[in-house]
Amino acid sequence: MSDKNADIGAEYSEMIEEMNEAVAESIEQNMKAQAAFVESWTEAMSDSMVEENELAEGTEGYNQATEVWMDAAERMFERSADAAQGEEIDPTEFRDIWLQSANEAAKEIMGTSAFAAANGQLIQSMLDMRQQADDVGQETIAELGFPTRDDVDEVGERLVELERRQHEVEEKLDRILEAIEE
Template identity: 65%
Template structure:
């Protein structure tokens, strides 16, 4: 603000800046909520959850949404306080949103829908790992190199040979004792 501006123009610019910041904050909140809901829907896309799981997921999302709306309200209140001349540290805004993000994620992560989605993700990751292991084994076999299965088989045979050798040694010890 320049020194030549009258107080009314300064106030108008400050209120406009606060309004723009609040609108941007609400827009970001809505974008984050939409992105979250979209990723949640994508995770649940491959299966139709039972009624209880679906209800749990919707309740968790609604609770998370309330947390986001409370954060938007707190941000608006602190912005209004700042516009009225109160000293408001920028870190307060960051803290409001960080705390709200933690609470919102906690609301969602505690649902059976989230647990089901995580179960599906883990299952998919295990399937992918199994497929990757199979491709690796096939590639090593085609290159004429020993695979993990080959090494494990050799190890098992070696252990069995050691057991047999031990039994033969025991029999030899008994024969030697009988001959003496």
């Protein structure tokens, strides 16, 4: 009987050790994700020309997101303790805690005017870069002797004007022919 108890004790110890490793790995991954998030947010805020009040609101949003992460860590710890006490816990519950927390934290940050301002500046920068690349492309095409977009647009406008005039001439001719036939 003691061999059976020893086997059960060893299995239980092994299970607890695996759970502890899983929780530690989960917490480490969470900290890495949070550190990457903070680094990205800080870089975005420092690179942009965000107003002071927007920056304050952004910082408040970041603080709220941090609270969400801390609540998730606390829930993970509590559920790990429940599992250590023998409660059967579905492993997907741990994943769901982190996914829900990541969504809530993102909402806290993305809902701030600082985030909106930083995104607006990013989009404007991207549009400016696109315009510069487009200008360089058009200049290169012109230097190679090919028609540029402006040239094609001008030809299109002239064709529309010619069609309009042709239509007017056709209407006048129709009226003249009708007058002659009467």
